Amino acid sequence: MQQSFLEYVLHDLQQKGVSIPECTYVLPSKRSGTFLKKHMAQIIGKNIFSPTVLSIEDFVTQISGLSQASNVDLILELYSVYKKTEIKEHDDFDTFLKWGQTLLQDFNEIDRYLIPPNDILNYLSAIKELNHWSMQKDKSDLVKNYLALWNNLSTIYGTFTKTLINQQKGYQGLLYRWAAKHMDTGDSIFQEAPIVFIGFNALNTAEALIIQHYLDSPSNHIYWDIDAYFLDSSMHDAGLFIRNYKQTWPYYQRNDLEGIHHNFLSPKKISITGVPKSISQAQYVGNLLAEIQEATPDGIHDTALVLADESLLNPMLLALPSSISKVNITMGFPLNKTVLYSFFLSFLDLQLAQSEKGWFFEDVLTFFSNPFCLLLSSSEKVDALSSIANDIKQHNRLYLNHPYLERYSAQSELLGLLFPANPTTPLDWIKRCLQLIQKLKTIGQEQNDLMELEYLYRFHKLFNQLKQHIESVNFIKQLKSVKSFFKQLAALETTDFIGEPLSGLQIMGMLESRNLDFETVIITSVNEGILPAGKSGNSFFPFDVKREFGLPTFKEKDAIYTYHFYRLIQRAKNIYLVYNTEPDVLEGGEKSRLISQLLTDKNISRYISHSIASPELKIDASPIPQIEKSNLLVEDIRTFASNGFSPTAITNYIRNPMDFYKKNILKIYDTEEVEQSIAANTFGTIIHDSLEVLYSPLINKVLEKADMESLQDQIPKVVSSQFAATLPGVDINKGRYLLVYHVVLKYLQNFVDMEMVQLQKHEVKILALEEKYESTLHIPALDFPVKLKGTLDRVDQVDGTIRIVDYKTGRVEPSHVKIKDWDTLISNYDKSKAFQLLCYAYLYFSKHGTETLIAGLYSFKNLRHGFLQFSTSDTLINPETMRTFEKYLHQIILEICDPKVAFAEKES
Structure with missing residues (x-):
């Protein structure tokens, strides 16, 4: 590789006869000072006491005395x-x-x-x-x-x-x-050794004044890292600041500008690649690094990966090829990006969310799902948190209060920390966090998890710092203030990675690259809004006020990043610029103007290639998912058949055979969740159970108007008791459950009113409610027993005719229970209600052998249609109807049990 900028500075000082070890060096950052010492050791070639190497901030701090x-x-x-x-x-x-x-x-x-x-x-x-x-x-x-x-x-x-x-x-x-006001202090501190300022660009007014003050001494030097191509162009932002210093500093009326080079137009390879989204950028760079490593194993040691968007660090680390053994990461990892941070923040949110009712279940379950919460609970003798989480879902508990939690607190010390009996003060929360850290530390030491122990140490320091500050002031009394304070502290604190700063792949942010040169440079997220950053609103001063008083605006800040970008690539031989082709509001805009500037620069365009990288897409016709019936599966189906097919199970198969396989054979049900607003099946359960309680005393009795009037009076009490039994954790006296309660009341009142009107013209006698039926099917093609089973919501007698009644809380249209083409009964799910009614009729016929009956349903969302009666060409169901249905029932069951017919996903 050609001579780096820092090597050039040291060689130039040697040629001027300056004793390198006796100088004081001032640089933009501490990192460049480390590389300066490396080059110094190589050039001098013998052991020396290290000279003073300072960042500009340390230099100014020493002068200020503060x-x-x-x-x-x-x-x-x-x-x-x-x-x-x-x-x-x-x-x-x-x-x-x-x-x-x-x-x-x-x-x-x-x-x-x-x-x-x-x-x-x-x-x-x-x-x-x-x-x-x-x-x-x-x-x-x-x-x-x-x-x-x-x-x-x-x-x-x-x-x-x-x-x-x-x-x-x-x-x-x-x-x-x-420091600018007391530069004489600096004169006494730095009066002996020559001072060398290296590699600056955009100086603030104080820095410019201080540096010019020291340049008055002929023994002091300043070196700029600037290419003549940018300096000589009056329009190029990369040379904006240094051109200005050359024109305005009195020092340059008698001295030449030192550090001008001619490297930018030298032959190089610039590869510009657009990649969709941030994670794809990390994957692309990972593959790129693997190629570099394979081509020239030593080349990776002179490679810099610069993350313009530093939030890409974590995915980038995961994408690094395993062949790269040494990596040095300059940037720290912010504590507010760790899972441990989310644990403490979720714990704080849990305390803030406490109300008079207790803790809302969502806040509790969110906190319980944090990996560190699970770790703490599983380390105790009794995993109380899992028991509470299961109980919340099983009993639909919307709020958890202290009397409830006391059932578990005797078994779990952790619960006392997480759910304090008294209101939590800021200091209480911090002390509990410190106790939780001690518990996690013990677990981390047992598991030898060094990374988590490091994070715990950092948070331990942070909470002690927070505790110290809160105790010293009297205005942080609210937990919400602690939350803001904690978030600011965690954003400022970082965990530093330990590595070898002078070897291996170098991963850094844009500012860490100052003064450093690499043969291969990879820059990610080269998008507008990221590189350069563009406008930001973190100031009370409007744009015109900044211009008036000489404060930097977004234009100057853009010029700073333009300089860093071009300085980084001017000496490199291989440059890879990666940008996001699919940006959104949070990830910056289109590809950076810096890329456009390179692409339109005729003097360097011959070295540039531009491409778009995207995953190869092959759109193959997806085969219909299906499950072949293995011997074991056939055995499971036989077991299911002997236990009994329900009408719902068969209609599941008609709707989608794969649903039948998952729900009825594998017993995979929907995840049990807490119902904030009532689920459809729970709503139906309450309606069914309420009707059973109301009508049970009337079985085998001819209904009369007085019976209906009595039922009307009982409805509120019965519904309340059913809510308590089905959803014990809810309060029906307020909120959305109050509305649901009144909807159920209205449905039942409307139903009883309708029944009362019917009694004026018909004689109705209740025969059975929620009665279970079972029938053995004789299917010659099957060599194992098959049962049909079901629960009939209601069987009554209307004017001497047996009637089978099904209750539906959803909306059902009259067409759903009418059959014109019998084939649709087992092929069209829209006819599932008709199929179920025929199943119930078949079960009743099998047991009682009646000549005729009618079957139908009441849709509580559609009560205006009254009793929706099953019908084909005839409204009465007779033995002939049952024989026809039996043929189709056998056909669908044979298909389910046939080993050669796979369970296939039915396209919707």
């Missing part, structure tokens, strides 16, 4: 200052967190760029005064309070910065302003 305060300290201090301002109504801490971080960022910017704070903050206040929404001459209290914040910004800034300086600490911008 220490960097943590973000948490800054937020708490800023809120304390805000609370002391003369504003009538202050936001609570939770609300303040939503805008306090943005205000802190703005303070940071005006200090880094040495803007007179009073000027810009009073200017902003005046703008808010002009822009407020009230046009009335006399402002309301709401408007006055809104404007009071902006009018007090200058006071808040002054008090805040003064407090921090008195404590000998500050945020980054304050350190920069203080």
Whole structure:
């Protein structure tokens, strides 16, 4: 590989006669300092004491004499200052967190760029005064309070910065302003060794002032990493800042710009590839790395994988080929991306969700489903959480209260931590989290899970930090404030990966690549909105105010990323740019303008190839899913047949043979779930059971009007008792179940009213309710017994004719119980209601041998149609009808039992 930028700097210093070990080196980042020391060791070739190598932030911090305060300290201090301002109504801490971080960022910017704070903050206040929404001459209290914040910004800034300086600490911008103000301090610190500034680009005003101050000394040097191709073009953003320094710095009136190169137009391979979605990018890069490794095994050690979108780190790690043995990851993994974070956040949400009724089942089940919750519960002698989860589903418990939980708490210490008896305070929650960490630590040590133990250690530190801060202030009293605070802390904290920084594949973010050169560079997510990032709203200063006062806008930030992009590829020989062809709102826009710029640059276009990578799609005609009947399956079918076919089971087969196989043979039922609004089958159960309770005293009795009037009075009490039996965990006195309760009442009242009208013209006698029937079928082609079984909702006698009645709570149309073509009975599921009625009639005939009867149903959603009676050419069902039905019944059962006929999925 050709000479890197850092090697060039060291060789140039040698040629100038500068003693490399005696210099102080200032670079944009600590990472580039590590590589500088590596090259230094190679060039000098002997043991030396390492010279001072500083990042620009450490350099400025030493000059300022202040220490960097943590973000948490800054937020708490800023809120304390805000609370002391003369504003009538202050936001609570939770609300303040939503805008306090943005205000802190703005303070940071005006200090880094040495803007007179009073000027810009009073200017902003005046703008808010002009822009407020009230046009009335006399402002309301709401408007006055809104404007009071902006009018007090200058006071808040002054008090805040003064407090921090008195404590000998500050945020980054304050350190920069203080250092620029006290550069004489730096003169005493760095007065002996020559200072070499290396590889800077976009300097803030404070940095530019400090660097120019040190460049007044002839022994100090500055090297820019810039290609002449970008510097000489007045339109190219990659050279925007350095061109400006060359024109405006007095230093360059007597000195040449050092660090200009001519590498960008040298022969190279630039491969631009569009890949659909983020995970596909990771998979594509994984395959690409495998190819690089296979082609030149040593080449992977001079390869950088730059993630423009750092959220791609986790899928990228999973996609790395196993052949790559050494990987160094510069970026840390944020704690808020871990499963452990979701565990603690879910635990906090569980406490926040507690109401007078207790804990809502969804919040409980969501928390219980977290892997760490399952781990904790399974490690106890009794897995109480699984027992509770099963009980919630079986008994439809919508809320869990303390009397209920006390049944299990004696068996489980964990329950006492998760479901405290008293309201949870912020400190209570933190202490419980620390106790949970200790339990998880014990489990992690037993399982030797080093990664999880590292995460636990980080969270242990975080909770102790949180505890310390909450104890030191008096305004964090609500759990919702702790939630916002915890989320901010977890977003700022990272777990660092341990690796060898100078060998193996280098995975980094865009900013970590500063000053570093690699032969092969892979950059992912080269999309608009990611690279460059584009506009962002994390500032109270409008665009025109930033331009007026010299603060950077999104245009300057775009130029920064343009420089990093081009600097990274200018010396590389193999460049792979990968972008997302299917972006959405959260993942950035179309392919980056940087790609378009490369594609339209005639001077380098001969080195570029552009393609779209997508998985190969083969659309084959999918075979119809089917299950061949093995000997074991045939045996299961025989067992099922001997136990008895129900009408529902046979109609399941008619609808879809695969459904029959899954539900009736394999016994695979729908997942048991808690019903927030009543399920159709539960609704039907309550209707059926209520009718059975109501009409049971009237069996073998001719119905009279007085009986119906008595039933009307009993309906509310009976329905209430059926709800209690079927859904013991619900409250029918409020909410949606109150509505369902009244719907059931209305259905039953309408049915009894209809029955009362019928009694005026007909004599009705109840013969049986919910009576179970069973009949053995004689099918000559089968050498094993087959039964038909079913439960008849009601059998009565109307004017001397036997009537079989089925209740349906869903909507049934009259056409569903009429048969014109008998073949449709076992081929068309729409006729399933007719099939069921004939099954019930067949069972009744088999037992009682009556000459004729009628069969039909009541559809409670369609009661206006009255009794929907089965009919063919005749409304009466007679022995001839039964013989015809028996033929079709045997035919469908023979098909089910035939070993040669597979269970096949029926197309809908």
